[in-house]
Amino acid sequence: MKRLTTISVALALAAVAMRVHNALHYPADWGFDASFNWRYIYRLSLDWTLPPPEAGWSTSDPPLFYYTSAAVMRCLAALGVRDAAVYALPLLSALAGLGIVALAVALARRAAPVDPLRAALAGLLLLFLPAHLHMSAMVNEEMLAALLASCAVFGLAIRAPGEPTRLGQAAAVGLASGLALLTKLSGAIAVATAALTVAAEGWKPGSRARAGLGTAAVLIAALLAGGWFPARSLLATGSPQPIGLPAHVGMLALPPGERALGDYLRVPLATFLDPQLLNPDLLRSVWGSTFATVWFDGHRYFLPREDRAVSWLGGVTLLLALLPTAAFAAGLARGARRLRRARSAADLPLLLLTALTIAGYAFYTWRNPWFVVVKGTSLLGLSLPFSYYASETLADWLRGRFRRQLAAALLALAVCVALSCTFDLVFEKTEVSGLPWPPAEGG
Secondary structure (H helix, E strand, O other): OHHHHHHHHHHHHHHHHHHHHHHHHOOOOOOOOHHHHHHHHHHHHHHOOOOOHHHOOOOOOOOHHHHHHHHHHHHHHHOOOHHHHHHHHHHHHHHHHHHHHHHHHHHHHHHOOOOHHHHHHHHHHHHOOHHHHHHOOOOOOHHHHHHHHHHHHHHHHOOOOOOOOOHHHHHHHHHHHHHHHOOOOOHHHHHHHHHHHHHHHHHOOOOHHHHHHHHHHHHHHHHHHHHHHHHHHHHHHOOOOOOOOHHHHHHHHOOEOOOOHHHHOOOOOHHHHOOOOOOHHHHOOHHHHHHHHHOOOOOOOOOOOOOHHHHHHHHHHHHHHHHHHHHHHHHHHHHHHHHHOOOOOOHHHHHHHHHHHHHHHHHHHHHOOEHHHOOHHHHHHHHHHHHHHHHHHHHHHOOOOOHHHHHHHHHHHHHHHHHHHOOOOOOOOOOOOOOOOOOOOOO
């Protein structure tokens, strides 16, 4: 127990230090859509007026993150330190990410109160998840959206088995999921998860009226909080998430430009040998590209593009990452079996969230067939299911015959993640972040 505590605390402190380092050293205008996000934030900070969807690249996105960031910028400006926003906003993203970690640990402790190993794993799996680390350094809405979605699901997962959802609890969950929707359109998945979870209580005899009221409370709270913005976009552009606006024209020329069923069935060797998304094989592999961006910097926002050592580190990292990924898959299967016996209130919302998120991501990448939209950070809403199920499985495996080998593999994975996700620690990035298209000559 003492050794577990010492190792867990040391690793957790290292992961927090990585986040602080990245927030203070990662260039503020690098990262997914960062320069466009800054323009939107600055514009809101001037007069709070919500611009039309077609005004810029990011102005078609739900505004909660941008208004929150603009408020921070205004407060710092009032103190005479507006430029400190370049550090404050990434630190707030990192703090939101740590909030998700806290929820993951609390949920694991509730599920297994006498198993400190599982709680430690639940937290460390997220603390050393590259997609989590990347977004903790960027000025982007992903982490806030993931936190709000996690709050909604957490509120449903902590119920005792068979305990009905109280009306106030349903409204609170609806509010959290609605705020997730007001942060990112994928928050609709949190709304659907919450509504379906509460509605499922109607299967019990005599519970239909209570379940109907609870479902209505979820939907009313969610739509009041976040439904107005996609409705506004629908009226203004004909779509709740407009893509073909003038600001987006450049993206329409990016590869591959179309999707086929095979893109969702193949995972090429390039996933491990050359984990960067402009590799021709990865351009035609949604899940290979996703895996390379969940567990590594497949878009090269942190790491240099032309460095064989980076590709080697990526291959090792992704091979080691098969262990927690397999544990997650095994945990999902275990949760599905447990759901049939109604032994845990956590399984239904967590499994629903997982299924709806994966289906929504597949649909989104099909509808938007460009390599830039294939990124593991879009799956951060799965933070709680991943930590819950992977930690459950790994805790069992680490008590088995090969516990030393598995522990060594997990520690090696943490070291690889630290090397690749601590900005400019080992690899100096001198070129602009991201993958250019068309590629530079010789690139």
